[in-house]
Amino acid sequence: MIFLQVLVSGLLIGAVYALFSSGLTLVWGMMNVINFAHGEFVMLGMYVAFVALTALHFGVTSFGVLAAILLFILGGVVYFILIRRVMRGPMLAQILATFGLLLVLRYSAFMAFGSDFVNLPEDILGPSLNWGGILLSAPKLVAGVTALVITIGMHLMLTKTMLGSKILAVAENPNAAMLMGIQPDRMQAIAWGISGASAGIAGALIATFYPISATVGESLGLIAFVVVTFGGFGSVPGAMLAGLLIGVIESLSAFYFGPVYQDVVVYALFVLVLWFRPQGLMGKKS
Amino acid sequence: MNFLKNISIIGLFLLTFASVQSSYAADDVKIGLVYPLSGTSASVGKATVDACEIAAKIINEPTPGFEDLPLGAGKGLPGLGGAKLKLIPVDTQGNPGEGQAQTLRLITQEKVSSLLGAYHSAVAITTTAVAERYGVPFVIGDSVAANITERGFKWTFRVTPIASDFAQSYIQFLDELKKNGRTVNNIAIVFENTDYGVSVSGTVRNIAKQFGLNIVADLAYNANSADVSAQVLQLKDKKPDAVIFISYTADAILYAKTMKSLDYMPPVLIGDDAGFSDFAFINSVGNIAQGVVDRSAWVVGPKGSLSYKINELFKAKTGRDMDDTSARGMQAFFVLADAINRAGSTKPEAIQAALKSTNLKPEQLFMGYKGVKFDEKGQNILASTYLTQLIGNQYYTVYPTKGAEKTLVYPYKGWK
Numbered sequence: 001m002i003f004l005q006v007l008v009s010g011l012l013i014g015a016v017y018a019l020f021s022s023g024l025t026l027v028w029g030m031m032n033v034i035n036f037a038h039g040e041f042v043m044l045g046m047y048v049a050f051v052a053l054t055a056l057h058f059g060v061t062s063f064g065v066l067a068a069i070l071l072f073i074l075g076g077v078v079y080f081i082l083i084r085r086v087m088r089g090p091m092l093a094q095i096l097a098t099f100g101l102l103l104v105l106r107y108s109a110f111m112a113f114g115s116d117f118v119n120l121p122e123d124i125l126g127p128s129l130n131w132g133g134i135l136l137s138a139p140k141l142v143a144g145v146t147a148l149v150i151t152i153g154m155h156l157m158l159t160k161t162m163l164g165s166k167i168l169a170v171a172e173n174p175n176a177a178m179l180m181g182i183q184p185d186r187m188q189a190i191a192w193g194i195s196g197a198s199a200g201i202a203g204a205l206i207a208t209f210y211p212i213s214a215t216v217g218e219s220l221g222l223i224a225f226v227v228v229t230f231g232g233f234g235s236v237p238g239a240m241l242a243g244l245l246i247g248v249i250e251s252l253s254a255f256y257f258g259p260v261y262q263d264v265v266v267y268a269l270f271v272l273v274l275w276f277r278p279q280g281l282m283g284k285k286s
Numbered sequence: 287m288n289f290l291k292n293i294s295i296i297g298l299f300l301l302t303f304a305s306v307q308s309s310y311a312a313d314d315v316k317i318g319l320v321y322p323l324s325g326t327s328a329s330v331g332k333a334t335v336d337a338c339e340i341a342a343k344i345i346n347e348p349t350p351g352f353e354d355l356p357l358g359a360g361k362g363l364p365g366l367g368g369a370k371l372k373l374i375p376v377d378t379q380g381n382p383g384e385g386q387a388q389t390l391r392l393i394t395q396e397k398v399s400s401l402l403g404a405y406h407s408a409v410a411i412t413t414t415a416v417a418e419r420y421g422v423p424f425v426i427g428d429s430v431a432a433n434i435t436e437r438g439f440k441w442t443f444r445v446t447p448i449a450s451d452f453a454q455s456y457i458q459f460l461d462e463l464k465k466n467g468r469t470v471n472n473i474a475i476v477f478e479n480t481d482y483g484v485s486v487s488g489t490v491r492n493i494a495k496q497f498g499l500n501i502v503a504d505l506a507y508n509a510n511s512a513d514v515s516a517q518v519l520q521l522k523d524k525k526p527d528a529v530i531f532i533s534y535t536a537d538a539i540l541y542a543k544t545m546k547s548l549d550y551m552p553p554v555l556i557g558d559d560a561g562f563s564d565f566a567f568i569n570s571v572g573n574i575a576q577g578v579v580d581r582s583a584w585v586v587g588p589k590g591s592l593s594y595k596i597n598e599l600f601k602a603k604t605g606r607d608m609d610d611t612s613a614r615g616m617q618a619f620f621v622l623a624d625a626i627n628r629a630g631s632t633k634p635e636a637i638q639a640a641l642k643s644t645n646l647k648p649e650q651l652f653m654g655y656k657g658v659k660f661d662e663k664g665q666n667i668l669a670s671t672y673l674t675q676l677i678g679n680q681y682y683t684v685y686p687t688k689g690a691e692k693t694l695v696y697p698y699k700g701w702k
Contacts, residue, residue: 002523009515009548017512107324115328117535119570122701128547137547209547210512211539211570215326219510247513254516259507260479262516 005134006255007248012137014247015144018240020202020220021227022151023195029234029283030171030191033083036098039221040105041196045071045203046212047109050118060124064146067200075196079189102217109214117211124208139208146205150198151240158236167191171234230270232283241281314372315363315632317622318392320385320403320413321615323377326510326536329566331405334428334615335375337608338402340599341619342371351595356624356650365627374398378409385409389416389424399632400425402619405611407431407481414442423625423637427618428611431485435665441634443641443660445618447669452581453489456556457497459579459673459685460528463554468696470554474503474526476517476533476541483509483532486558490530502526509537518544521552528554535561542571546701553697554579563610568679574701578676583654584613585672585683585691592652607680617653621646 024038035041048067052058058066078101086097125138158164167187169177174184210216227246231238246266253265273281319338321331344352348360362368374396378385385404392398393416400423404410410429417424418439426434426444430452435444464470475490477483483506494501502524505517514537521529529552531541538561545551556579561567563580586607587593596616600608608616625644629636646658657668673685675694682692 002519005548006516006519009513009519013513013515110324110328115323115332117329117539117564117566117570119539119566122543122546122571122574128549135548137544140547209543211536211566213326213328213536215324215328218326219512223512250513251516254507255520259505259511259514259517263508 001133006251008134008136010248010251011244012140012144012247013251014244015147016140016202016206016243017223017227017247018151018243019143019147019205020199021224021231021239021243022147022154022236023198023202024224025228025231025234025236025239026154026191026195026198028228029232030167031087031188033087033094034098035195036095036221037078037102037105037217038195038199038224039217039219040102040109041071041074041199042203042206042220042224043109043212043214043217044074044105045200046207046210046216047113047203048200049204049207050120050212053120053124064201064204067204068197069200071196071200071203072193073196075192075194075199076189078196079192080185083192084185084188102221106214106217113214115214117213119211120207137209139205142208143202143205146201147240147243150201151236154194154198155236163190226266226270228280230273230280232280234284235280235282238280238282245281313632314370315366315626316372316374316396316398317619317626318389318396318398318401319373319375320378320389320392320401320409321375322380322405322409323375325380327380327405327534329535330560330564330609330611331377333565333604333609333612334405335373336604337600337612337616338373338619340596340603341616341623342373344599345620345623346370349599352592354592354649355620355652356646357620357627363623363627365630366632371623378404378406378413380406380409382406382408382412386412386416389413393417393420393422398422399626399634400622400637402427402615402622404429405615407434407485410434411481414439417441421638422634423622423641425618425622425641427615429482431481432489433481433485435663438663440664441638443621443644443664443666445621445655445658445666445669446614447583447655447671448665449486450489450493451669451671452486452558453493455581455671455673455685456490456530456558457493457499459556460499460554461497462685462687463696468527468553470499470527472500472502472524472526474505474521474524474529474552475501476503476505476507476521476529476531478509478533478537479506480509482534482560486532487530490532507537509534511537511540514540514544515548517541518548518550522548522550526552528552528556530556530558531562532558533561535564535566538562538564538567539571542567542575546574551698551700551702555698555700556580559610562676563681565606565609568676568681572676572679576676576678576699576701577695578698579684579694580610580674580676580681581671582610582674582681582683583669583671584608584610585654585674596652613653617651617655620651621658 045067049063052063086093129136170184170187227242231242250262254262345357352358376388407429414424430448477487625640629640672683674681675684683690684694
């Protein structure tokens with residue numbers, strides 16, 4: 001019984017990991033740009049949810065949508081103002097630019113919201129569900145389902161729609177795509193927007209169970225990088241699988257070996273997987 | 287042209303006059319504040335710096351009602367010709383390396399007379415080492431790991447009670463519960479895995495064994511964890527009679543929420559100060575953590591008391607009640623200011639000598655210490671603490687039972 005509960009808790013937090021990692025894998029895998037500020041996007045999503053609920057009195061269903069819209073815009077703006085220019089420069093310029101963006105966003109949030117932790121009211125998404133003695137935390141369950149929907153949606157969008165094909169074409173070869181009449185700028189801005197939007201939704205959902213602070217990106221950002229590398233660069237389903245796996249491994253190792261060893265187990269497995277599959281679980285061989 | 291000439295002559299005259307003027311006033315005394323102003327503990331660091339600014343204001347400017355405090359008359363430092371205190375806060379980011387670098391900068395660039403810090407015990411360890419090397423007094427207001435003073439440093443002075451004092455209080459409190467017929471045989475310790483958690487949990491473990499308590503779960507964890515479900519499930523599995531948490535703010539909040547979502551409540555829940563005293567904890571999860579037992583040497587107290595008046599100033603500045611951590615920092619600041627005043631000089635050796643001869647009485651303090659007097663290792667031997675319990679949205683003293691504000695609510699009520 002307790003084993004099942006540990007497993008379920010792991011799956012739930014894993015789904016949350018998958019949710020905030022899917023946007024990162026999109027820009028990293030598709031455009032070869034490492035967005036160090038991804039954790040900060042999630043953080044902004046959390047604050048959007050907080051402001052929407054406490055100051056603007058939005059309903060529970062609409063704050064996620066608001067976060068998605070605002071972060072979509074932010075993603076696009078970041079692309080046009082910053083990324084488009086530094087992509088012409090060396091790799092190091094891109095890394096430092098997004099790292100700079102991380103600092104700007106984090107410390108702007110500090111200025112705007114202060115250093116105190118804030119929280120959404122407890123139970124905003126209802127109490128835990130009791131499923132035959134196994135407790136499912138409502139916010140994590142919602143996050144899990146959303147992660148699944150977004151992952152499938154993003155995957156279908158990329159593989160089945162015209163827009164997805166255009167984004168993939170630009171990822172493959174911007175010049176050839178341009179010759180086919182696709183505007184690389186627009187596609188890449190959309191990809192950044194989608195990445196931002198998914199981070200926004202993730203943040204809004206995480207805010208329902210995790211304390212909100214300007215530095216939350218520190219803890220979440222690293223996990224996102226591990227998930228994306230583990231799952232395979234650019235693979236959205238890979239991020240889902242990796243997120244769930246990491247959640248379960250963390251949970252089981254924390255329970256059976258002690259919480260202080262969970263990172264050791266996760267990173268040891270991580271290194272092992274990369275040893276055998278450097279491209280990640282579901283990434284394509286380059 | 288003539289006009290310009292006149293202006294510049296007047297300007298020059300004014301400049302000369304101004305510089306003559308300032309040489310008459312006593313120089314400001316610089317004190318470096320080494321605290322986390324960004325990172326996950328930024329809220330606590332910021333609150334402590336706010337508290338020290340209030341203390342400096344009480345000393346620098348006449349503020350009625352604080353005459354009982356040393357230097358409470360508001361005339362600066364009489365021992366240094368009425369010199370004013372000037373605070374220079376720096377940000378450690380909660381990082382021992384960054385703390386070290388910033389302390390070095392305060393000493394070599396800002397030429398501070400003395401230092402106060404550092405919240406995180408891990409940061410206090412490295413920053414006091416820098417102060418020791420340069421021979422500058424470092425007063426610890428709030429970091430509690432035993433080894434900070436156990437190293438026998440000559441320039442480190444700690445005002446706060448330390449890990450062993452708290453551990454003693456917790457276990458004696460549990461022992462008293464047991465004597466009153468409650469079941470207290472098995473306990474669990476859950477602690478964050480840096481110097482603070484490791485040190486406090488270590489002393490708790492030793493004293494618990496002396497009192498014959500079984501430790502059924504001993505869980506070290508990383509305070510930046512995104513999830514603590516596994517720890518809560520382990521507690522649920524082992525069913526201890528009391529759980530002692532040693533946590534910072536984000537993790538304390540996360541524990542409270544996770545315990546509710548996994549429907550777990552121990553009969554007694556002790557939260558060791560830091561995260562559990564943070565205003566953010568009480569404000570956001572206080573309603574689902576009713577009955578948490580905490581330690582505190584700070585109580586707001588009745589209207590008109592010194593602590594009440596200080597709390598009013600703090601409220602006016604920050605919009606909320608003062609917490610134990612920033613209150614301990616502020617008390618340490620007064621101790622340091624008093625020493626500088628008695629030293630009559632900003633020379634490090636003089637301040638060090640004055641700190642060594644510090645002997646403050648309880649009525650000169652606003653904290654619940656029995657006084658301030660340092661042993662040869664620099665630890666305040668008169669420091670002590672109360673145990674408090676969260677009832678509604680405030681902590682009330684419940685132990686020692688004699689003189690307590692409220693009687694203990696048993697068992698822990700959580701969200702019920």
